[in-house]
Amino acid sequence: MKLLLTTVPGLEFIVKEEMSEAYGHLDIHFNVLTGRVFAEVKEPIARVLALRSVENIRFILEEDRTLEGAIERSLDEVRDLSKGLRTFAVHAERVTKEVGFTSLDLAREAGRILLEKLGLRVQLDAPDIVFYVEYDRGVYRFGVDITPFSTLRDRPYRKALHKSALNPIIAYAMCRLAGPARRILDPFCGSGTIVLEYLSLYPEAEGLCGDVETETALKASENAKTEGLAHIYVQDVLKPALRKGLEVDAIITNPPFGIREKAVGRLRRVYEALFMMAEELLSSKGKLVMITPRRELVQAKSLYLEREIVINEGGLASWIYVFGRG
Template structure:
């Protein structure tokens, strides 16, 4: 921090307090100004539009946390490649996390069989530009949108219109090292299949298309159902992370294809 830098204070307040978020920001701002006056002999400039430093205050009941916001005023989930916006678009930060959990840096062939606007594969290709990335979706409008997004991101990703039930007709068994997918929740975007049928079909096809020790990573609010089906197809559950996604508690499930024996 220097006397020539500008700053602002942002406050998140959770719970009941006598003071508002603005009040808390003003108090912390005054303390920072007093510190600057003692250290530099002058106040430092406040900027609410383009600050050099953002101090972040979180007030939860009686607990106060103060830190420096490293992301700035532009949220990390905003991506410039989004030429086409899917009606239930996946948060790119979640897509990025799913790719990292799938250890995409160590993969060569990657599939998203219900790719929507292509967010997962675009994030994966940004992490590892060398992957052979394939995106499929039953909706040709989404496929065209995914192509637009990949083009804007300057990435080479193959997108094709295909029903989930037919994806094993496009590839040899065991072709993929990883399948990373966000199946429809059935809220904003409906599937032609009911939820149990959809998950069973997805996991059955993943079993066929993944190689030995291949990774299946999916996002779902139906944790118990998915785990039951995964175990029926001899997948080993490697990791489960619980997150809040679109106001809904969801789970990122990472599973490993241990053998090629089907047990429906």
């Protein structure tokens, strides 16, 4: 079966890695910065639902140069899938914009065809099945939306959220890039997303979670009760509250960048303090993994750049940097 997996644009390679770990060798292809990964899976898709790098899953039944053709070619499977069901809805997406119709127009036309072919009733609020249709560069794809009412990005531990909480998929990708470690630190932890994602990936690790705001640290503490135990404390990165001689194997963080919130202290000073902290605390093979849209503030001195990845979320370009010891 052909699956369309969506993710944060720029992190398609993480989805490929995670899919390969779950299923072994697969036929997987994607274009970078589209947020869309296609995979051919022969086994049941239950394991896909456990992936932490995926946002939504669509089961693609057929594709064709016309919408009618894509639906017509998949009717036998559609009838099997909808057997015993009464209502349906259509989720549509116009991936490329060179045509004169909207996603809503596409959904309406697909709904009309399905209504005629299947005899099911349209129900937008709580349908029994949600079909998926998209238009992409002259091709119509038709299938079933596997995650129509929620996204795999939602995490059970996210009960108390910081106003600029990091997308857990991005946090998860950063944790994978950091790799296994005995002890990690996020000095700008917000509601704890990065540390809690890390503990879900490497449950034996020790997580240190600091933030300058007491209220924010309390939110991280509330979330940590669900996912795992982390050491949460209040600190100003300009005046670290860590014991002398402490060593960490990775610093994974999303420092402030002045769009949704202002840093306590000027941004440049805050970034300089972050790199100074990394130089002082990282073990001999330690890594600093950080994300920011403010490239001009990234100035590592004694650390060397291992990897730089551009992502795009909500129209905002950001860069994930992986630094190692020089």
